[in-house]
Amino acid sequence: MENISILIADDEKEIRDLLKKYLEREQYQVDLAVNGQEALQLFHNKTYHLVILDLMMPKMDGIEVCRKLRTTTTVPIMMLTAKDQEVDKLLGLGIGADDYITKPFSIHEVIARVKALIRRSFIRENEDSFLEKTLITFKGLTINLKNYTLTIADKEIPLTAKEFELLKFLASHPEQVFTKTQLFHNVWGSDYIEDDNTVMVHIRKLRKKIEADSSNPKFIQTVWGIGYKFVGESDEN
Template identity: 75%
Template structure:
């Protein structure tokens, strides 16, 4: 089995060493970068299964690194942010980060979130032994659960791993209403939600990709005062 490899980019030595130590305890191979420029160079030289990016780094900041990486890969990206960087958190999620962790953080929470993201990513990339595809079909939409592909009106749509997991969860529970906390628990694998932005931003991004009119969604609808539900019409053909 190929080694699981993690890239950590942070200009604070103590944080780099702490994260590296605990990631290696999980038997991951770990590379570290001290700035965004070095992170991009390492990414181009190696195959990574997950990237942890500090938001504020010299030379190239974490937002720009995230944007560049997301244009070339769907590997999970975790952003490290400070408590007062609310706007940057939302920006990070909107350009493709899968999750963010606020400093100062609990190292056990970091490990738990990384492991949850890693499990989903490895499932996404190890479907070659599947005996048959599992496909959920709605009017205008087809979701292949084994290949992690989505087509809308016959056109394949590019989703990040987290966007696909969110859509998959919704589509597997049509017409069921979920709160933001329930979505975070089931899709992000954590019972603790720091604020609503993570879920809301991912739903906004997902709507832009799968809805003909995101302001009047056909698939993911808001249930005011409660949460969201998936309302696609099941295609039994």
């Protein structure tokens, strides 16, 4: 992951300089904007791998910048907010941001979250070729990505759109453990603002449809204290 470019938009010079200093220590290339309009201009003239936006900025705030960026790009976006109210945090995520952090912040926490967002973004890019496959197959289970159908033991199982997306995401990462928050952001994206109970409900419904015994699941297993993972035997003979 060389030549990673990050755009930071914040009207506080101290914040901009602090983030730039520490991110450049991590070998990232950093550009700075003092308001939302300047951030959009910079973004459209260069390729960036991450955008950090202050929630409150002159001329155009971070929320509006995020909305505009989301019409054309899926680049990871982190929101900075000085407000510690839950509504502000949810609003930041609800309009397409991938993460938020509240001021005053620990610079080391910011760096860790930046690395996580960039790593996740690169993983998604590398998975594109995998997801171009028409079928995801395991012994006893076939997911058809072209016509959005699930077949178990030669029987087609009806799923809702979100159930299918949840199963597809988990089955595309066999044996990888995901928290409820990670599943929510990857499957529901930025279209909804709900708590992680949404994920639990969909997991429960999905298990009832695909598991022979939903109380003792074979495919979607709980990793206690962390989240869920998909387990399936390869369909190769």
